[in-house]
Amino acid sequence: MPDLESSFAQRLAAAAKDLGAPDxxxxxxxxxxxxxxxDFSSPIxxxxxxxLRRAPxxxxxxxxxxxxxxxPPHTAAVTVSGGxxxxxxxxxxxxxxxxxREALERGLVISPDPDAGAKVVVEHTATNPNKAxxxxxxxxxxxxDTVARLLRAxxxxxxxxxxxxxxxxxxxxxxxxxxxxxxAPQEGEAFDRFCSRAYVEVFRRYEVEPHLLxxxxxxxxxxxxxxxAVADEAKQLTSRxxxxxxxxxARAGVAYDLLTWxxxxxxxxxxxxxxxxLMERGVTHKAAQGPLAGCWVLPVEEGAQDPETGExxxxxxxxxxxxxxxKDIAYHLWKFGLLGLDFRYRPWSxxxxxxxxxxxxxxxxxxxxxxxxxxxxxxxxxxxxxxxxVVKEALRRLGFTxxxxxxxxxxxxxxxxxxxxxxxxxxxxxxxRTMYALSGRRGIEVGADDLLDEAERLVRPKARDQRxxxxxxxxxxxYYLLRFGLNSIINFDFEEALRTSGDTGVYLQYAHxxxxxxxxxxxxxxxxxxxxxxxxxxxxxxxxxAAFPGAVEEAARSLSPSALAGYxxxxxxxxxxxxxxxxxxxxxxxxxxxxxxxxxxDALRATLGRSLELLGMQPLExx
RNA sequence: GCCCCCAUAGCUCAGUGGAUAGAGCGCCGGCCUCCGGAGCCGGGUGCGCAGGUUCGAGUCCUGCUGGGGGUACCA
Numbered sequence: 001m002p003d004l005e006s007s008f009a010q011r012l013a014a015a016a017k018d019l020g021a022p023d024x025x026x027x028x029x030x031x032x033x034x035x036x037x038x039d040f041s042s043p044i045x046x047x048x049x050x051x052l053r054r055a056p057x058x059x060x061x062x063x064x065x066x067x068x069x070x071x072p073p074h075t076a077a078v079t080v081s082g083g084x085x086x087x088x089x090x091x092x093x094x095x096x097x098x099x100x101r102e103a104l105e106r107g108l109v110i111s112p113d114p115d116a117g118a119k120v121v122v123e124h125t126a127t128n129p130n131k132a133x134x135x136x137x138x139x140x141x142x143x144x145d146t147v148a149r150l151l152r153a154x155x156x157x158x159x160x161x162x163x164x165x166x167x168x169x170x171x172x173x174x175x176x177x178x179x180x181x182x183x184a185p186q187e188g189e190a191f192d193r194f195c196s197r198a199y200v201e202v203f204r205r206y207e208v209e210p211h212l213l214x215x216x217x218x219x220x221x222x223x224x225x226x227x228x229a230v231a232d233e234a235k236q237l238t239s240r241x242x243x244x245x246x247x248x249x250a251r252a253g254v255a256y257d258l259l260t261w262x263x264x265x266x267x268x269x270x271x272x273x274x275x276x277x278l279m280e281r282g283v284t285h286k287a288a289q290g291p292l293a294g295c296w297v298l299p300v301e302e303g304a305q306d307p308e309t310g311e312x313x314x315x316x317x318x319x320x321x322x323x324x325x326x327k328d329i330a331y332h333l334w335k336f337g338l339l340g341l342d343f344r345y346r347p348w349s350x351x352x353x354x355x356x357x358x359x360x361x362x363x364x365x366x367x368x369x370x371x372x373x374x375x376x377x378x379x380x381x382x383x384x385x386x387x388x389x390v391v392k393e394a395l396r397r398l399g400f401t402x403x404x405x406x407x408x409x410x411x412x413x414x415x416x417x418x419x420x421x422x423x424x425x426x427x428x429x430x431x432x433r434t435m436y437a438l439s440g441r442r443g444i445e446v447g448a449d450d451l452l453d454e455a456e457r458l459v460r461p462k463a464r465d466q467r468x469x470x471x472x473x474x475x476x477x478x479y480y481l482l483r484f485g486l487n488s489i490i491n492f493d494f495e496e497a498l499r500t501s502g503d504t505g506v507y508l509q510y511a512h513x514x515x516x517x518x519x520x521x522x523x524x525x526x527x528x529x530x531x532x533x534x535x536x537x538x539x540x541x542x543x544x545x546a547a548f549p550g551a552v553e554e555a556a557r558s559l560s561p562s563a564l565a566g567y568x569x570x571x572x573x574x575x576x577x578x579x580x581x582x583x584x585x586x587x588x589x590x591x592x593x594x595x596x597x598x599x600x601x602d603a604l605r606a607t608l609g610r611s612l613e614l615l616g617m618q619p620l621e622x623x
Numbered sequence: 624g625c626c627c628c629c630a631u632a633g634c635u636c637a638g639u640g641g642a643u644a645g646a647g648c649g650c651c652g653g654c655c656u657c658c659g660g661a662g663c664c665g666g667g668u669g670c671g672c673a674g675g676u677u678c679g680a681g682u683c684c685u686g687c688u689g690g691g692g693g694u695a696c697c698a
Contacts, residue, residue: 033642043641046678056678082642084678128698168698295696317696324698385627386693413628414692418635435691462661484636487628489691496635496648500661503636503647510661521658554639566637569646580654580663587658601658623659 003549004095005029005040007072008088012044015066019059021048031543035536038079038087039543045084056084074098096531096542096600103545103603104527107610110549113556116155118374121335122148125249125256126163126380129238130170131199132192133248134445135492136381136415136438139481142616143412143561144379145254146482149614150556150564151377159370162256162354163331165324166238166263170199172220175234177202180215192244193447195237200443226263246354248448252474253616256354258370260343264357265330270341271322274330275315283397284315294318298394313390325387329394336395336403337372345370375406377559382411410559412486414438418493421446435491446492452477455498459506463623472509475617479505482615483565503569508612509620511572514579515605516621518598522585525595532596537578541600544574545607552614561615568611575604 009027016024025047032041045060052059060080067078067086077089102108124144127137148158177183177198185194206212222230242259249255265271275296278284284296296316315326333339344363348356355365380388388409396404415438419429422436427444429436438445455473463469480497484490500506534542551567554560578600585601588594609619 028639028641030639030641037642041642043679046641049678085642165698170698292696297696311694314696319696321696323696327698381692382628383692384698387698411628416691437691459661488636489629491635493635499648501647502661504661506661507647510659514659514662518658558639562637566646569637573646576662579658584658623661 004072004074004088004090004546005550008040009042011067011070011072012042012063012086015063016044016048018066019048019052019062021051023051024048031547032087034081037081037085038077038089039092040088040090041081041085043085045086049084060084060086092534092539092542093530093532096534096539097529097596099542099546100531100596100599100603101527101529103548103606104599108546108548108607110153110552112155113151115374117157119157119159119372120151120375120377121159121161121371121373122151122377122379123161123163123335124148124379125245125254126165127245128168128170129164129166129241129245130174131196131241131440132190133245133448134438134440135448135451135481136445137245138249138252138448138451138477139412139415139490140379140381141249141254142252142478142481143410143486145252145616146561146564146614147377147379147410147559149616150552150559150561153552153614154556156375159257159373160255161258161260161335161370164238164242164259164261166234166261167224167266168262168324169216169220171234171238172216172223173202174198174237175219175223175230176212176216178237179219179230179233180212181205190244190449191240192248193449195241196440196443196445196447199440203441226267246348248452251449251452251470252478253618259348259354259356260331261357262327264343264359265327265334267359268341268343270330270334270339271327273339273341274333275322275326277333277398278315278329278394281398283394287312298390298397302393302397313387325390328387328391332376332391332395332407333398333400335371335373335376336400336406338400338403342367343370373406375408376403377408377410379410379412381414383414385409385411408559410486413489415446415481415490415492417444417446418491421492421494424494435489446494451497454494458498459500468620468623471618471620472506472623475505475509475612475620476500477505478616479508479565482561483569485562486560505617508568508572508608509617510623511575512605512608512612512619513621513623515575515601515608518579518585518601519605522594522598525591525598527599528592528596530596531600532593535578535581537574537581538600541574541578541604544571545603548607548611551611555614564611564614568608568615571604571608571611575601575608 009029012027013024027042027044029040029042032038045056048059049056063086064078064080074090074095076091079087081087122144125141127133148160151158174195183198219230222228223234284298287293287295287297292312295314295318297312297314300311313325314323316322343357344360345355345365345368346358346362348354392404392407416435422429425444427436452473455476456469459472460469463472555564585597612619
């Protein structure tokens, strides 16, 4: 096992116990910050100093002595430095040989989650089906898709669901534009882009022609009646837009297992069943007085019956219509298999392998075991934290405490526009302001397809063919959207998103293709048992390769795609650095040494390839 | 008002309580008889302010300042 860090940590923990430390706790081990001091280091002696009432340096010396008697694999020396750090210096040639062999033979092993096997439902994308997807939606999809890949890597069966909110008023808005204002697609205009344009136009007209708002209400009423020409047109419109979204997301490497339609949640009685349950168990009650009189509410403070004294979330409005949160509660009861009802299904053939929920008349597939999640991860931007909390709280108050615990809102910050991007989109900017919000209603947004198109156009001249350009463009955009932490607002900037050098997806792909190029040039040789005489760049590369499982585990544990993005960039950088500072492999005379060099490059190729796949980027062998 | 997030280099951002805080971009200067230069190397007085906890704080706690978001009988 090349996982030296954990065997080092285990030995330290055992030695600490022998010294009489009552509570050792987890032992931190990391690659040494000071390379001259060792290869791996631990500050554990500092933590133990208080418990043992001794100076850290003395404890470190004792730990080091114990480790010298029973050293971890590949140990060359155990030392103490910095007043208490315990350092491990390793026999690098043997260690590197083992890392390289494992990376090549079975791949560095990502250890499974303690609850591996537990099914996780990941909900992401959930873009309103009334207009083209923009870069904010794409960020959501890329995060969700990478999280799903990370959870699979940790041994979970994952089911990805895309929620289609087809009953909301935003569909009515576009229909008003088409039916009442007579808007139509222009020559060559994609349908989803046309709908985006119509949506903006309709909102502009609402301002000057308030009577249109009456048409909007009437359109919505007809959609909700589920019968007649308007309802049919709405259905057709949402289907076409969903197809467009799936095609857009597929360009970025994102796919889904199940499309969940809100209309089916209502049609199949999920909502009314869920509401009955909420009423039966006293989780919701009808407010008798106060500003919410006549509404069914869920008080923010449990047990509060009088909404006048506290805040409450409305589940059913006084006109009898359920709010989105009520539907979401029903959906989540189903996700966990708590509803006692199930969807009907049909294939969604137009794009990708996804299955769709269906109303009873259109069901084509036998019942399937979708849902029944042990864990649920909802990838939804940070602005929806409050309603997500309500869903979780509703589950808890219904008595489903285990499921409430297992429901996780993966909140992330939105995409906004940098001043430069705002200017490019014709937004009026103010001095001193650093960000401008996207607005679909005002047409202030960067279309996901437009961005991918632009990236493709930029990259095309240097790519060998169109398909390579597409994959390279997808990598560029996807990496840009993943490399920021979830709590960071992306101040979208065209120049940065489309850059091809430095910390970018293109750089990563180039490093991979370069490794493949070397492997093509040098004949295959048997795997070496050692990699001798590595220069510092080579040692760093080996360490970075060996860090792969830990990086994936950490990214999966914290559901943090950016952590994996950062690791992958460092891996590619370590390789480029190594490549620049070693002899051309094909010129190395000694076949054994050539074989060692080739195997290291191959190990990099394999590990970088796996990292790219987890990030949702198809590794390119040639560019 | 209350709740959440953010503040690190000129700009955009990384940074599980651990040693000398790092990248990318931009700027200046280098490196190709080329295994793919979309690369590599060199050039840096930066953690918003004030307290606190700790052997040790960019990281944890409190307060403040400045930004963003939420707090709808919208979704």
